[in-house]
Amino acid sequence: MKVLKLLGHALLSILCLALLLGVPFSRTDYFKGLLTGNTDAVSSATGLIDAPSGSYIVLINNSLHTPEKLSEWTEFFTGGDYSYIMEDISCSVSESDPGALNMAESFQSKLSKKQMPIESANGTLLLSRADAGLFDIIIMSTEYAEANSASSAYSGDVTVLYVGGEEA
Secondary structure, eight states, X not given: OHHHHHHHHHHHHHHHHHHHHHHHHHTSHHHHHHXXXXXXXXXXOBOOOOOOSSXXXXXXXXXXXXXXXXXXXXXXXXXXXXXXXXXXXXXXXXXXXXXXXXXXHHHHHTXXXXXXXXXXXXXXXXXXXXXXXXXXXXXXXHHHHHHTTGGGGGSSSEEEEEESSOOO
């Protein structure tokens, strides 16, 4: 009789402990990701987002990166073979260029969490900052660049990469 009572207390204690730890865990993003299958077993990273179709221009401000990091970012943005990049980068896109935002999110999904925050800005302000060299990375579609005469931003200490299509 005493053994049965002890077993009942042990089971009740285990059940309470499972509820105390299990309910908060089931509300986390990690657990939801496990259920949806958008994670991998090693890093729990979200799945990669496919790059949108079209041609895009990536402007990299050379003055903010060492030559080694610049070559790593160039490999990354052109789809080459790159290793883990130990540098954060800030990406700017125009709020009136949805294709560029999709492309930036595609690049962001290949990096670790919060390594490339994306900032949407007014198109005129973005091009003004590009002309003054006050940016880290700018992504824009070639159509947007042609419509807004963004070629002035290509001059100076800037690396221009054409991604996803033919060079403009």
